[in-house]
Amino acid sequence: MLQEESDLSLIIAQIVQKLKGSNLYSQLERQAWTCLQRPEIRLESLKEDIKEFFKISGWEKKLQNAVYSELNVYPLPSHPSAPPEHLKEPLVYMRKAQGSWEKRILKSLNSMCTELSIPLARKRPVGEQKELLNKWNEMGTDEPDLSLFRPVYAPKDFLEVLINLRNPNYENGDSLSFRTNLGLIQVPLKVKDIPELKECFIELGLSTGQLGIDDSTQVPPELFENEHVRIGQKVLAQQDSAAAQQYIRQGSPTALRAELWALILNISSQPEDILYYEQLKTNVIQHDLLVDSLIYKDVKLTASNDDYYFVFEDYLYQVLLCFSRDTSVLGHFAYNSASPPKSYIRGKLGLEEYAVFYPPNGVIPFHGFSMYVAPLCFLYHEPYKLYQIFREMYVRFFFRLHSISSHPSGIVSLCLLFETLLQTYLPQLFYHLREIGAQPLRISFKWMVRAFSGYLATDQLLLLWDRILGYNSLEILAVLAAAVFAFRAVNLMEVTSLAAAEAVLADLSTLKVMPLLQIFLFATVT
Amino acid sequence: MSRLLVPCHVKSTVALQVGDMRTSQGRPGVLVVDVTFPNVAPFELQEITFKNYYTAFLSIRVRQLTPGATPGKWVTCLRNRCLMPDPHSEEGAQEYVSLFKHQMLCDMTRVLELRLILRQPSPLWLSFTVEELQIYQQGPKSPSLFPKWLSHPVCNEQPAPCAEQGLPDPSRVSSEVQQMWALTEMIRASHTSTRIGRFDVDGCYDLNLLSYT
Numbered sequence: 001m002l003q004e005e006s007d008l009s010l011i012i013a014q015i016v017q018k019l020k021g022s023n024l025y026s027q028l029e030r031q032a033w034t035c036l037q038r039p040e041i042r043l044e045s046l047k048e049d050i051k052e053f054f055k056i057s058g059w060e061k062k063l064q065n066a067v068y069s070e071l072n073v074y075p076l077p078s079h080p081s082a083p084p085e086h087l088k089e090p091l092v093y094m095r096k097a098q099g100s101w102e103k104r105i106l107k108s109l110n111s112m113c114t115e116l117s118i119p120l121a122r123k124r125p126v127g128e129q130k131e132l133l134n135k136w137n138e139m140g141t142d143e144p145d146l147s148l149f150r151p152v153y154a155p156k157d158f159l160e161v162l163i164n165l166r167n168p169n170y171e172n173g174d175s176l177s178f179r180t181n182l183g184l185i186q187v188p189l190k191v192k193d194i195p196e197l198k199e200c201f202i203e204l205g206l207s208t209g210q211l212g213i214d215d216s217t218q219v220p221p222e223l224f225e226n227e228h229v230r231i232g233q234k235v236l237a238q239q240d241s242a243a244a245q246q247y248i249r250q251g252s253p254t255a256l257r258a259e260l261w262a263l264i265l266n267i268s269s270q271p272e273d274i275l276y277y278e279q280l281k282t283n284v285i286q287h288d289l290l291v292d293s294l295i296y297k298d299v300k301l302t303a304s305n306d307d308y309y310f311v312f313e314d315y316l317y318q319v320l321l322c323f324s325r326d327t328s329v330l331g332h333f334a335y336n337s338a339s340p341p342k343s344y345i346r347g348k349l350g351l352e353e354y355a356v357f358y359p360p361n362g363v364i365p366f367h368g369f370s371m372y373v374a375p376l377c378f379l380y381h382e383p384y385k386l387y388q389i390f391r392e393m394y395v396r397f398f399f400r401l402h403s404i405s406s407h408p409s410g411i412v413s414l415c416l417l418f419e420t421l422l423q424t425y426l427p428q429l430f431y432h433l434r435e436i437g438a439q440p441l442r443i444s445f446k447w448m449v450r451a452f453s454g455y456l457a458t459d460q461l462l463l464l465w466d467r468i469l470g471y472n473s474l475e476i477l478a479v480l481a482a483a484v485f486a487f488r489a490v491n492l493m494e495v496t497s498l499a500a501a502e503a504v505l506a507d508l509s510t511l512k513v514m515p516l517l518q519i520f521l522f523a524t525v526t
Numbered sequence: 527m528s529r530l531l532v533p534c535h536v537k538s539t540v541a542l543q544v545g546d547m548r549t550s551q552g553r554p555g556v557l558v559v560d561v562t563f564p565n566v567a568p569f570e571l572q573e574i575t576f577k578n579y580y581t582a583f584l585s586i587r588v589r590q591l592t593p594g595a596t597p598g599k600w601v602t603c604l605r606n607r608c609l610m611p612d613p614h615s616e617e618g619a620q621e622y623v624s625l626f627k628h629q630m631l632c633d634m635t636r637v638l639e640l641r642l643i644l645r646q647p648s649p650l651w652l653s654f655t656v657e658e659l660q661i662y663q664q665g666p667k668s669p670s671l672f673p674k675w676l677s678h679p680v681c682n683e684q685p686a687p688c689a690e691q692g693l694p695d696p697s698r699v700s701s702e703v704q705q706m707w708a709l710t711e712m713i714r715a716s717h718t719s720t721r722i723g724r725f726d727v728d729g730c731y732d733l734n735l736l737s738y739t
Contacts, residue, residue, distance in 0.1 A: 079622035081575055081658070090620050106736045113735060120733045167616070169580055169652050188650065190615035287731050327725050343733045358733055360725030406616055 010077045015070045023272055024066050031059055058239070065241040069266035072472050073396055075335050089337035089405050093167050094412075098337045098404040101161050105364055106341055108152050113290060116148055120343065120358055122288045129285050136281070140304070140313035146297045151367035155449045158366075158402060159184075159442070162412055165404065182434060183419030184441045189406055191417040194425065197479060198521055201471065203249040204514070206522050211251025212463040212514030225253075232256045241266055249470035251463055251514070258379040264469050265392040269385055277384035280322035283360075287325075291359045295320045299370045308458050312377035316370050319387050323394075329361035332395035337405035338362075363399075368446075371453040372398050375461050397474055401449050409474040414448050415441055417478040422485055425524065429489050438498035443505050444481040451477055452508075460513045480513060483520035487511070528665035529572050535562050536659055539644075555647055557655065561640040568636035573662040574625045580654035582613040583645040586625075591636040600641065603630040613648040 019025055032050055035041060041049045054060045078087050089095045113120055124132070135142065163184045166172055170188060192200065204210065209224035219225075228250065235243050236259055244263045252260050262268070284292075299316050303309045309316075323329070333340055340362025348354035373390050380386040400410045407413065422440055423430045433440050447455050451474070452464060467476050484505065485492065491504045541554035563569075568591040586604040589597055604625065610618040627634050640661070646654040725731065 079575070079624060081577070081660075082622045086622065091616060092620060103738055106738060110735045120735070121731045123731070169654075171650050171652060188615045190612055190617045283725070287726075325725065341736045343736050345727055345730055346732045346734050349734055354727055356725060356727060356731065356733065358736060 007076075014074070014077050015067055018070055018074070019063075019066055022066070023270060024062060028054070028059060028063065031057070061239055065239070065263075065266050068241045073335075084334070087335060088333070088339075091167075091406050093169075094165070094404050094406055095337060097161070097165055099339075101158075101404060102338065102341070105152055109290070109341075109364065112149070112152075118290055118293075120290050124286060124288050128288075132285050136285075136318070138314055139317040142296075144293070144296060146293060146300065149293050149297045151298060151301075152294065152364055154367040155446045158411075158449070159445045162404065162415060165412065181416075181419070182423060182430070183416070184439050185412065185416045185419060187412065187416070189413050189416050191408075191413055191420050192475065194421070194521065197475070200473075201467075201476070201479075201517075201521060203470075204467070204518055204521060206518060209250060210514050210518070211253065211466075212460070212512065213518065215251075229253045229256070232260065236260065236263065239263065245470055245472070247470075248466050252466045254459075254462075257462065257466070261379065261389060261469060262385075265389060265396070267385075267388045267392055269382075269388065273388060274384050277322065277387055280325050280387075281318075283325040284321045289324060289359055291324050291364065292321055294365055295324070295370065298365055298367060302368055302454065303370045303374045306374070306454055309371075309374040309377070309454075312374060315377050315383065315386060316373055318383045319373050319390055320365070320370060322387055323391060324359040324361055324363070324365075326361045326391065327357075329363065329391065329395060330357065332399060333362060336399050336403055337407075337410075338399070338403040363394075366402060368450050368454075371450050375453055375458060375465065378458060378462070396472075397468060398451065400474060401451065411449065414474060414478040415445065417475060418444055418448070418481045421479065421482040425482070426486055426489060429485065429492060432493055433501060436496055436498070436501070438495070438501040440485060442498065443502055444485070447481055447484075447508075448477045452480065455508045456511060456513065457509050460511065464513050476517070479520065480517055483516040484508065484511065486520055486524070487516055529662035530665040532563060532566055532569060532661045532663050534566075534659070534661050535564055536560075537562070539655060552649065553652070555645060557644040559642040559644065559656070559659075561642065561659065561661065563638070563661075568638055569663045570627075571630075571634035571637045571661060572627055572664045574640075574659070575662070576623055576656040576659045578609050578619065578621050578623055579657055580610070580619045580651045581644045581646055581656055582610045582648065582654075583607065584609055584656070585643040585645075586630075587641040587643070588630075588632070588634065588637055589639045589641075590634075591638055597638055601632050603632050603634065605631065606645075613646060614650055 031054070035050065035053050038053070041053065051060075054063070075087060085095060089098065109120075112118075163186075165185070165187055167187055170186075172186065198205070202208075209228060211225070211228065214224040215221070232247060232253055233256065235247050236256060241263055244260050248260055248264065295317070299313060299320070303316055304313050330340060340357040341359075341364065343356055343358045344350065345354040345356065372394065373386075376386055376390055376393070380389055397409070400407060401414075402411065404410070404412060419441055430440065451468070452461055456464065464476065464480065468474060488504055492501060495501045495504060537560040539557045539559050542556040542558060543554045571588075574586075584604065584607045585602060586607075587600045588603045589600050592598040607625070609621070609623060642656065642659075644654060644656060
């Protein structure tokens with residue numbers, strides 16, 4: 001069909017354009033030049049011979065991985081008449097809501113800046129730079145006075161914004177009718193129901209082996225675990241991203257997880273990447289940002305108080321401070337409904353040549369942001385590798401958890417999916433909680449915004465994040481949240497207040513994630 | 527294939543409703559939009575683009591000029607095209623859509639008028655329509671990439687008897703040279719879109735407060 005052909009060539013053109021600026025492109029070019037001296041390359045069939053050489057030497061696989069990565073991350077090219085905002089977020093009222101939310105955050109940051117009389121950014125004097133460089137590996141020992149700083153916002157503030165989200169073209173009657181949602185989210189996005197989720201998460205089914213279930217001590221390893229590890233090693237030897245993504249849907253063996261995640265995210269640490277990280281470190285040493293204090297405060301409040309993650313405090317500073325200076329993160333705003341905050345150099349207000357983004361990566365951290373990095377510290381020990389993995393995870397997944405969008409993996413869809421699943425499959429529980437004033441989303445929202453980091457035990461969390469990578473979607477977070485409620489349903493039916501409901505669901509550290517998911521999706525009688 | 531915008535006049539939408547419109551409670555689920563082309567000769571339609579606004583199904587009828595130079599009857603050229611897979615939810619509700627000549631049920635030569643029939647069966651939406659409607663006809667052919675003499679080499683001269691002397695065949699060499707030329711042209715024409723990576727302006731990052739625009 002003409003239309004599909006032209007769509008395909010548009011997608012190919014877009015991917016080629018993106019890859020042209022990458023390291024891989026220059027490496028391939030260099031390889032092509034050097035292989036011209038080889039005897040098997042002839043002038044008449046130059047193109048085919050070089051292609052053959054790439055296939056044999058493994059460069060074609062690297063290119064395949066890069067193309068697969070682009071297809072996973074970037075949305076398909078949209079209609080030629082569609083403006084760039086449409087690619088960020090197609091629904092106009094959601095764009096407006098995101099814009100007003102961002103304005104509130106900027107106002108809050110500006111007022112903090114003027115109240116405390118601290119500049120947004122400041123160049124460090126040479127003495128301070130030297131001191132910071134010496135202390136780089138132990139920034140956690142620093143105890144600056146952060147009592148005046150407060151986080152810009154917390155997840156519960158964001159939840160209030162989502163609750164008030166309304167489509168102006170939707171019948172939002174004041175009286176309850178069949179049109180009103182009984183939950184907190186009132187926008188009619190399309191979410192999957194359990195039959196569709198079963199189809200989507202088919203590898204989590206009862207007849208497929210899973211790590212997290214079939215590797216427990218009672219099950220002899222010959223039945224599933226040994227074979228699964230063997231296949232994992234084969235996948236790593238082949239260095240194929242798509243195969244790794246398919247493999248990891250059944251979980252990743254602990255020993256192979258770090259390499260598998262790097263393969264799926266298409267991260268190979270070249271010398272240029274190490275240099276790039278060092279450059280970011282230099283940027284941190286030269287300039288001090290207000291955002292740095294927010295990061296310090298967040299780490300001190302969350303990760304440092306966590307039994308599992310306090311040992312990684314220094315790593316968290318090394319990653320998050322560099323993350324704030326990384327301008328390559330600005331690229332993800334093409335498909336993120338959010339926009340980076342803008343400012344001007346002092347004295348040059350309004351002049352476009354002096355317009356800059358603040359912070360340089362455009363992301364203002366909120367309360368709990370450092371928990372996105374903390375679990376990764378168990379897998380990666382070199383700061384530059386940890387940094388690359390976190391950055392890729394952020395621009396693929398985590399940004400969707402704190403921006404307003406209609407994307408199926410966006411936080412609004414996840415909230416609606418959670419509420420719809422609970423209402424449809426546990427109607428008594430939902431009704432009871434609603435009657436006592438304990439809307440379930442008020443309890444589960446914080447779990448989903450943090451992708452369960454800090455709530456589950458670390459090994460369980462990593463099994464969950466395996467599936468996020470494997471399915472390239474965050475919907476599993478909403479399914480797990482509903483499954484947790486289903487698991488504790490008996491206790492929840494007996495509570496009589498929101499505080500009591502919170503207490504029942506306060507401690508998730510003993511939960512086993514995969515059995516819960518499997519039972520909820522495949523073994524519950526509907 | 528280039529296209530040319532055809533100036534059109536979009537009449538205001540007419541709602542189709544059963545019964546007395548003043549007393550009935552529901553909102554209309556069918557709207558009709560007429561598109562005329564004043565001062566334009568009957569043309570061949572190439573493409574229709576528009577921005578959807580909560581329309582679930584679209585049908586298009588066309589009136590063409592018959593060979594007898596009289597306006598013909600209305601013919602359906604697009605039947606119940608689904609724009610929103612689930613009429614009750616937001617999917618596809620504000621998307622940009624293009625419809626091409628080859629997707630139509632009849633040929634689209636000598637178009638006089640168009641009639642768009644919009645349907646939205648769900649009672650949840652307050653209104654629905656299509657916006658930014660644009661009609662295109664086929665434009666002039668775009669100029670080819672190669673200069674003419676390169677793609678059609680003139681073969682006036684007698685081919686020299688070089689095959690006996692072991693030299694390569696001239697037509698093969700010329701086609702290879704043509705390929706190399708095309709490759710180098712493509713490489714030269716492309717440019718990368720990488721960022722440089724600096725966040726400051728000439729070493730200075732001393733900022734005002736954040737802007738709200």
